[in-house]
Amino acid sequence: MTQPSDLPPNQDDGYRWPLALKVGAGLGGLVLVGGAATAIWGRTVVNQQVIPRLEVALAETLERPVQVGQLEHFTPTGFRIGPSHLPPTEAVQTEATVEAIDVSISWRDLLFQRTLRPSLTLIDANVIVVQAADGRWVDLTLPEPDEDEGFISFKLGEVQVENAQVSVTSLVPRPDAIVVAETILLEAINGNAYLTPLEDAEVDELVFDIGGTLGEGTFQAEGSGQIEQQALNLSIRTNNLPTVGVNMFLPPELGLRGGTLNSKLTAEVRLQDEVQPMTARGIAQFRDGEVLISQLPEPIRDLNTTLRFQGDRVLLEETALSLGTIPLTAAGTVDFETGYDLTAAVPAVSLAQVTALLDFDLPVQAAGSFQFEGAVSGPLDQPSLVGQIASLGPVQADRVTVDSLSANFAASLDQFTLQALRVIPAAGGFITGQGEVDLTRLDNPSFAFDLQADLPGDALAGLYGVALPNQAVIGPVQAVCELGGTLADPQAVVQFELPESTYPGGGQARFRDSTLVVDQTQFQVEGGQVNATALARFDRGDWSADITTANVPVERFTDRARGLLSAVVNASGSLQNLSLAAIQASGTARVVDAEVALAPGAPSLLERGDWGTAFRWAGNGVEVERFAAPGVAAAGFIATNLANNLDGRPPIDTVNLAVQLSAYNLERLAPLIPEAARAEVTLAGLTSFAGRVSGPLANLRLRGDAQLDNLAVNAFAFEPRLAGPVNL
Structure with missing residues (x-):
C-alpha cells in the first residue's frame, strides 16, 4: 500500500x-x-x-x-x-x-x-x-x-x-471542486509487521502483511522494506475496490464519480532512485468509471480499461470510454524508456453529438457523421499525435450536400498541423487546405492556414433559387484564402475569381481588427464594368458598400429595357438587421440611348434617348428625387414588391409621381389598351400633361391638366387641340 x-x-x-x-x-x-x-x-x-x-x-x-x-x-x-x-x-x-x-x-x-x-x-x-x-x-x-x-x-x-x-x-x-471528497472508510483491517531482527541491529527492516475492506471491495498487501534506504518490495491485490476515495488527493478540477479497481500487482519501490523510483508487474482493471474534468462539458463515462504492468512498460488493453454520447477506444503500450505507442479511435460521431456536447448552435443547419483514428508516439515528455478524420456518408450544411470530408493532422505539445483537408461537394468542385497552430501559448495560440476552392457557382446558387437573367452563367468560382494571426486577433485574406462567368471578374476580401473589407472587386458586363467595395465592422455592428457601373448594357438584366447604364450607389445598415427595410441607400444613374417597354417586343413607352435620375431607397420603395428623359420629367415615390420578381411580374407595386409630359406620342400607349380591343383601337396624336400619376401599375390614375393635339381614335378625329383638367 x-x-x-x-x-x-x-x-x-x-x-x-x-x-x-x-x-x-x-x-x-x-x-x-x-x-x-x-x-x-x-x-x-x-x-x-x-x-x-x-x-x-x-x-x-x-x-x-x-x-x-x-x-x-x-x-x-x-x-x-x-x-x-x-x-x-x-x-x-x-x-x-x-x-x-x-x-x-x-x-x-x-x-x-x-x-x-x-x-x-x-x-x-x-x-x-x-x-x-x-x-x-x-x-x-x-x-x-x-x-x-x-x-x-x-x-x-x-x-x-x-x-x-x-x-x-x-x-x-475545496470550494470549486468538481466532485465532493467523501470520507474514506477502511474496515475489518487485520495485519502484522515484523521489524528489524536482533542479530543485525544496523538493518532497519520490516516485513508486513495487511488487508481489509473498503465499501464492497477488499484489499490485501504484503511486502518487505528497508526504512533508511527507502526501499520496498510490495504485492497488492484488490477486488471490486471503489476508487472514489482518491478525490481527496486529486486537484479540484478533476474527480471520480464511479469505478472499481481489480488488481494483482507486485512493485519494487526505490525512492532514492531518481531515474526510475518504481517498477511494477501484474494486472489492474478499472471498470465502469466516471471521470469529471472541469475543462470538459460532459463527464467521461463507461471508462473500462485493463493495464498490464510489465516492468518498464504498461500495456493498455480493452480500453473504452464515452465523452457525453461519443464513444472512444484505445490500445497500445507506454514504455518508460521509449515512450508512447498508442492508438485511439472514435468509430462514429455525429455533428449533433458534438454540438450537444459543446452546447452550442451552428450558424447553419448541418448534419453528418464522422470517424476518427489516431496514434500517439514519442517520449513520455514529448508525445505526438497523428490522425485522420473522415465523414461517414454525406454531410449536409444548410442546402449544400458534401459527398466527402477528410483531413489528416499531426499534433505535439507545441503545435497542431493540418496536413490535408479535402471537401468534395455533391454539386462538384472541391475545397482543400493545410496549416498549423502554435500551441506554445494556449491562452492565445497563433495559427496560419491556406485554403483553396474551385466550386460550381451556378449549381450552388441554384440550391438557393438564385439564377442570373437572360441565361447568364456564374461558372466556376475559384478562391484562395490565407488565415492567420492569433485567436484574439484573427486575420484573413480571400481572393476570388469567376473566369468563365458571363460577367467574368474577381475581387479580394480582407479581415483584420474585427473589420471585413471587400475591394478590388470588378466584373465585366460585355463592354461595361461593375466595381464594388464594402466594409463591415463587426465590433460596431455596421456595414457600408459602394457600387459603380460604367456602360453596362441594361438589356443584360431585363428584356423590357435597353441602354448603357452608368451609376453610383451607396448603401449602409446594421449587421443585426439585414432586411431591405433596414437598409439605407442612395445613388445616381444615367442610361444612354435608353428604351423601356411594358412587355418584350412592345414599342418603347418613352422616346429613345438619355435618361438621368437621382434616387433614395426608403425601405419599402424608391424615392425618386429627380428623373429626366426625352419629353418626360418626374419625381415622387415608387413602392416595390420584390416578390413579384419570383413569378416574372414587374417588381413595381404602386406609384405616386409628379409627372410632366411634353408632346408625348399617344401611339406609345397602345400596350395599355386591353388586349381584346387592341386590334380594334388605334390612337394617334400628341399630349402634354402636368399632374400626378398614382395607383398600381396595372390601373394607374391620372390627375392634372392635359393638352391633346390632333387626337384621333381609329378614323375619328377630334378638334386639333383639346385642353383641360384630367381625372382618370
Whole structure:
C-alpha cells in the first residue's frame, strides 16, 4: 500500500512510510518498558511508573497528549493494557482509540540476553485521520535512540492489528471542486509487521502483511522494506475496490464519480532512485468509471480499461470510454524508456453529438457523421499525435450536400498541423487546405492556414433559387484564402475569381481588427464594368458598400429595357438587421440611348434617348428625387414588391409621381389598351400633361391638366387641340 504524497515539503523522507508503522515503532519501543517492569516488578510498578512514563514518552514523540490505558492482567507470555486514546488537538485533529493492547515478551531473551523483543497486538483500533486545513496530516517526530541503552536493551519485534478501522477525511477547503471528497472508510483491517531482527541491529527492516475492506471491495498487501534506504518490495491485490476515495488527493478540477479497481500487482519501490523510483508487474482493471474534468462539458463515462504492468512498460488493453454520447477506444503500450505507442479511435460521431456536447448552435443547419483514428508516439515528455478524420456518408450544411470530408493532422505539445483537408461537394468542385497552430501559448495560440476552392457557382446558387437573367452563367468560382494571426486577433485574406462567368471578374476580401473589407472587386458586363467595395465592422455592428457601373448594357438584366447604364450607389445598415427595410441607400444613374417597354417586343413607352435620375431607397420603395428623359420629367415615390420578381411580374407595386409630359406620342400607349380591343383601337396624336400619376401599375390614375393635339381614335378625329383638367 502507498501513502498520499502531499505531505508538507519540510518533512524528512521518513514520512513516506505509513504512519501506523512509525507510531507503532515509537509506541512499541516505549511499551516495552512496561512489559519488562510487569514481568519483574509487578502490577503496581506498571501502573504507577511504566504507564505514566509511557504516556510522557508518547506525548513527546507525537507532540500531543496521549492517554495510555491501565494494566488489565498478565498473560503467560506478557500482559494486556486496557483502552488507550490519542485525542485530537486544536492543531491536528487526527485521533485514535484502541480497545486493548496485548504485549508478548520472551522471558528467555530477557533473562539470558537482557533484551526485550515484545510483540504488540492492537485490538479493535479505530483511527480517524484528518488532514488539517493547511494540508498537514500529522506532526510526528520519532525520538532518537538512547546511546546508553541501560541494563536492558529494547527492540520492537512484531506489531499486529486485529479488526481495526481507519477513516480518512480532509478539512482542506475545496470550494470549486468538481466532485465532493467523501470520507474514506477502511474496515475489518487485520495485519502484522515484523521489524528489524536482533542479530543485525544496523538493518532497519520490516516485513508486513495487511488487508481489509473498503465499501464492497477488499484489499490485501504484503511486502518487505528497508526504512533508511527507502526501499520496498510490495504485492497488492484488490477486488471490486471503489476508487472514489482518491478525490481527496486529486486537484479540484478533476474527480471520480464511479469505478472499481481489480488488481494483482507486485512493485519494487526505490525512492532514492531518481531515474526510475518504481517498477511494477501484474494486472489492474478499472471498470465502469466516471471521470469529471472541469475543462470538459460532459463527464467521461463507461471508462473500462485493463493495464498490464510489465516492468518498464504498461500495456493498455480493452480500453473504452464515452465523452457525453461519443464513444472512444484505445490500445497500445507506454514504455518508460521509449515512450508512447498508442492508438485511439472514435468509430462514429455525429455533428449533433458534438454540438450537444459543446452546447452550442451552428450558424447553419448541418448534419453528418464522422470517424476518427489516431496514434500517439514519442517520449513520455514529448508525445505526438497523428490522425485522420473522415465523414461517414454525406454531410449536409444548410442546402449544400458534401459527398466527402477528410483531413489528416499531426499534433505535439507545441503545435497542431493540418496536413490535408479535402471537401468534395455533391454539386462538384472541391475545397482543400493545410496549416498549423502554435500551441506554445494556449491562452492565445497563433495559427496560419491556406485554403483553396474551385466550386460550381451556378449549381450552388441554384440550391438557393438564385439564377442570373437572360441565361447568364456564374461558372466556376475559384478562391484562395490565407488565415492567420492569433485567436484574439484573427486575420484573413480571400481572393476570388469567376473566369468563365458571363460577367467574368474577381475581387479580394480582407479581415483584420474585427473589420471585413471587400475591394478590388470588378466584373465585366460585355463592354461595361461593375466595381464594388464594402466594409463591415463587426465590433460596431455596421456595414457600408459602394457600387459603380460604367456602360453596362441594361438589356443584360431585363428584356423590357435597353441602354448603357452608368451609376453610383451607396448603401449602409446594421449587421443585426439585414432586411431591405433596414437598409439605407442612395445613388445616381444615367442610361444612354435608353428604351423601356411594358412587355418584350412592345414599342418603347418613352422616346429613345438619355435618361438621368437621382434616387433614395426608403425601405419599402424608391424615392425618386429627380428623373429626366426625352419629353418626360418626374419625381415622387415608387413602392416595390420584390416578390413579384419570383413569378416574372414587374417588381413595381404602386406609384405616386409628379409627372410632366411634353408632346408625348399617344401611339406609345397602345400596350395599355386591353388586349381584346387592341386590334380594334388605334390612337394617334400628341399630349402634354402636368399632374400626378398614382395607383398600381396595372390601373394607374391620372390627375392634372392635359393638352391633346390632333387626337384621333381609329378614323375619328377630334378638334386639333383639346385642353383641360384630367381625372382618370
